[in-house]
Amino acid sequence: MVETFERNGYLISTDPAKFDLDAIHAYLVRAYWCEGIPRKTMERAIANSLCFALFHGKTQIGFARVVTDSATFAYLCDVYVLEDHRGKGLGKWLMKCLMGHPALQGLRRFSLATRDAQGLYRQFGFRELSKPDSKMEILRPDIYR
Ligand SMILES: CC(C)(COP(=O)(O)OP(=O)(O)OC[C@H]1O[C@@H](n2cnc3c(N)ncnc32)[C@H](O)[C@@H]1OP(=O)(O)O)[C@@H](O)C(=O)NCCC(=O)NCCS
Numbered sequence: 001m002v003e004t005f006e007r008n009g010y011l012i013s014t015d016p017a018k019f020d021l022d023a024i025h026a027y028l029v030r031a032y033w034c035e036g037i038p039r040k041t042m043e044r045a046i047a048n049s050l051c052f053a054l055f056h057g058k059t060q061i062g063f064a065r066v067v068t069d070s071a072t073f074a075y076l077c078d079v080y081v082l083e084d085h086r087g088k089g090l091g092k093w094l095m096k097c098l099m100g101h102p103a104l105q106g107l108r109r110f111s112l113a114t115r116d117a118q119g120l121y122r123q124f125g126f127r128e129l130s131k132p133d134s135k136m137e138i139l140r141p142d143i144y145r
Pocket residue numbers: 079080081082085086087088089090091092093113114115116117118119120121
């Protein structure tokens with residue numbers, strides 16, 4: 001089900017038909033967490049995720065992507081607001097809309113990774129790992145180089 005939220009000339013939509021893939025790729029290809037990501041890889045990730053696109057008028061200026069089974073687990077990633085629109089509460093609004101989405105209720109675990117935005121996510125209930133030693137991963141930071 002497509003969700004739409006509006007506020008002061010800004011709009012958030014989960015409708016993939018509205019997503020501006022050029023704009024999303026222009027940002028993500030230089031983002032610190034996925035620098036160099038190929039356009040096709042990004043498109044496949046978006047097609048298989050629950051995504052939230054943020055627009056100012058008709059221009060896409062932000063994004064967030066949630067990988068989820070819509071029942072037990074979710075992973076939040078690719079969150080950004082373009083530089084010109086930062087510091088106006090849009091990131092928090094994006095998070096508020098996302099956290100209220102029907103597919104993301106009652107999850108046992110909701111994870112994310114961030115270099116420096118802990119203060120944003122803490123406001124929405126995220127906490128540092130309670131048992132870091134129990135988490136494992138396969139990480140290939142150079143895969144898009
Ligand atoms: C993080 C980001 C999405 C926030 O968007 P924004 O619209 O500027 O954020 P808001 O105006 O809603 O405010 C963000 C809140 O989080 C806090 N915060 C904590 N760490 C932050 C950080 N690294 N960057 C931005 N805000 C941060 C701010 O202080 C603010 O809280 P406050 O209003 O209670 O003081 C935006 O700065 C961005 O795109 N940054 C670059 C990409 C990025 O780092 N994404 C997150 C990857 S995990």
